[in-house]
Amino acid sequence: MNISLFRLPADGLTFNHQYATNELDASEHQFELESPPLVTGRVDRVGMDMRVRGEIKSKLIATCDRCLNEVVLPIEASFDLIYLPEDPSAGHSGETELHERDLALAVYENDQINLDDLVLEQLELNLPIRVLCREDCQGLCSECGADLNSEQCQCQKPIDPRWQALADLKTQSEQED
Numbered sequence: 001m002n003i004s005l006f007r008l009p010a011d012g013l014t015f016n017h018q019y020a021t022n023e024l025d026a027s028e029h030q031f032e033l034e035s036p037p038l039v040t041g042r043v044d045r046v047g048m049d050m051r052v053r054g055e056i057k058s059k060l061i062a063t064c065d066r067c068l069n070e071v072v073l074p075i076e077a078s079f080d081l082i083y084l085p086e087d088p089s090a091g092h093s094g095e096t097e098l099h100e101r102d103l104a105l106a107v108y109e110n111d112q113i114n115l116d117d118l119v120l121e122q123l124e125l126n127l128p129i130r131v132l133c134r135e136d137c138q139g140l141c142s143e144c145g146a147d148l149n150s151e152q153c154q155c156q157k158p159i160d161p162r163w164q165a166l167a168d169l170k171t172q173s174e175q176e177d
């Protein structure tokens, strides 16, 4: 979906779009859409620049970093972006006011803002740095690949190097005594 900037009202424009299933193509992203996003927000003109802010609600499916199982992630993200005209010769009259605020920048073309790109990008940005199915996910056995959350394999557990270091310390102090 595109937001048309043609004849944008002087007091800005609000938008509210519930995406339909399959309306967005997330295939180039690290997630799938469990429930299609709802996006609400407003566009305000500042000279040739457009300030676009709002909120996105969605549920994503991502992969647990440890066990590779699917995880459903509810996302509620707010955004506040400045869209500059693609043609730099159009000039940026809002430059001094807006650019000083350190807002994220994007580009619009043909008097339109591509809302799909905005939504997909913002969802990607709001993914947690580590995706875990649960805090104490046991992950996969590095030897046989068994999911250690649901089964115990027969592979020998290597000694955690931290415990080994402690054991070494203990032996050392015993020797000193």
Ligand SMILES: [Zn+2]
Pocket: 064, 065, 066, 067, 068, 069, 132, 133, 134, 137, 138, 139
């Ligand atoms: Zn997991």
Ligand SMILES: [Zn+2]
Pocket: 141, 142, 143, 144, 145, 146, 153, 154, 155
């Ligand atoms: Zn194993």
